[in-house]
Amino acid sequence: xxxxxxxxGIIHSPYKNKNEIPCQGVLSDKEGKVEVYRQxxxxxxxxxxxxxxxLIYYFHKATGYEPLVKPFLDDKKRGLxxxxxxxxxxxxxxxxxxxxxxxxxxxxxxxxxxxxxTPLLDIKPYVPQFDQREGCRxxxxxxxxxxxxx
Numbered sequence: 570x571x572x573x574x575x576x577x578g579i580i581h582s583p584y585k586n587k588n589e590i591p592c593q594g595v596l597s598d599k600e601g602k603v604e605v606y607r608q609x610x611x612x613x614x615x616x617x618x619x620x621x622x623x624l625i626y627y628f629h630k631a632t633g634y635e636p637l638v639k640p641f642l643d644d645k646k647r648g649l650x651x652x653x654x655x656x657x658x659x660x661x662x663x664x665x666x667x668x669x670x671x672x673x674x675x676x677x678x679x680x681x682x683x684x685x686x687t688p689l690l691d692i693k694p695y696v697p698q699f700d701q702r703e704g705c706r707x708x709x710x711x712x713x714x715x716x717x718x719x
Contacts, residue, residue: 576688577612578605578674580626582681587630587655600669601681603689610674613692617671621695622678627688628660642713651708662687665695 582601603624605613616622637646638654649657666678676692707714 574627574690576606576627576690577609577692578603578689580604580624580681580683580685580687580689582683582685582687584681584683585685587684598679599681600677600679601666601683603666603676603678603692605674605676605689605692607674613671613674613676616676616692616694617668619668619694621665622668622676623691623693623695624662624664624666624678624683624689625691625693626662626664626683627690628655628657628662629686629688630684631656631660634658634660642710645709647709661690 580601580603583599634649634654634656636649638649638652638656639646640652640654655662662683664680664682666680669677669679671677
């Protein structure tokens with residue numbers, strides 16, 4: 570089976586190279602612009618009622634993948650699917666951003682953590698009542714949270 574996606578827009582961020590990007594959006598107070606292509610502008614109707622959005626995007630600078638990777642909060646290699654590493658078999662990224670403002674087909678957002686000119690695949694509203702979970706476990710990351718400060 571072949572699955573194909575076409576971008577619905579482009580993400581403009583202050584990060585011009587991958588070494589500038591914070592390891593998670595929650596660690597960034599930087600703003601960016603999400604440009605939704607004009608043919609999809611009507612799909613943004615009512616989005617300004619949400620404070621947070623999921624951005625689903627394509628890691629356009631990914632360079633293949635390895636089954637074991639060294640995550641940003643550990644010195645040990647871990648299984649790729651137990652990390653948020655960008656080099657994946659299907660290099661798709663997911664970030665929750667704070668929606669500041671909508672201007673026609675442009676969304677001004679905060680907590681951005683992707684490279685400038687990243688292709689946008691989809692937008693979904695963040696709904697705490699649907700998306701938050703109780704009793705979560707976080708695997709190997711539990712022992713490394715002291716290295717992660719918000």
